[in-house]
Amino acid sequence: MEENSSSLLFTNDVYQLILNETIHFERQKLHLDHNLRGCLHNFTIPELKAWLGLTLNMGLVRKNSINSYWSKNSVIQTPFFPNTMSRDHYLYILRFLPFTDNENAPDLADPNMDKL
Numbered sequence: 001m002e003e004n005s006s007s008l009l010f011t012n013d014v015y016q017l018i019l020n021e022t023i024h025f026e027r028q029k030l031h032l033d034h035n036l037r038g039c040l041h042n043f044t045i046p047e048l049k050a051w052l053g054l055t056l057n058m059g060l061v062r063k064n065s066i067n068s069y070w071s072k073n074s075v076i077q078t079p080f081f082p083n084t085m086s087r088d089h090y091l092y093i094l095r096f097l098p099f100t101d102n103e104n105a106p107d108l109a110d111p112n113m114d115k116l
Contacts, residue, residue, distance in 0.1 A: 039092060
């Protein structure tokens with residue numbers, strides 16, 4: 001069986017959980033802000049893996065800003081990034097990638113809540 005590097009990060013179950021929660025978070029935000037246009041309804045595990053690959057590569061290829069990874073300037077361009085995913089789509093996924101479930105988040109006014 002062939003194993004690729006993305007399977008060393010997470011199992012398929014974890015990728016599916018991240019995918020489901022990202023789509024769920026986008027839907028929550030779409031419900032609150034009708035000016036947003038949803039585009040993650042067809043979000044796939046290979047696309048999530050590509051997004052993670054881009055993010056990990058940002059640690060290897062240092063740039064001054066996220067936008068500069070998609071620069072068309074021949075002096076600083078890094079074709080790997082725009083050839084993998086558009087900048088706007090990368091940023092859209094970043095916007096909705098959740099690290100907490102808003103429906104189960106603690107009350108911020110609770111004095112017993114851990115501030116960290």
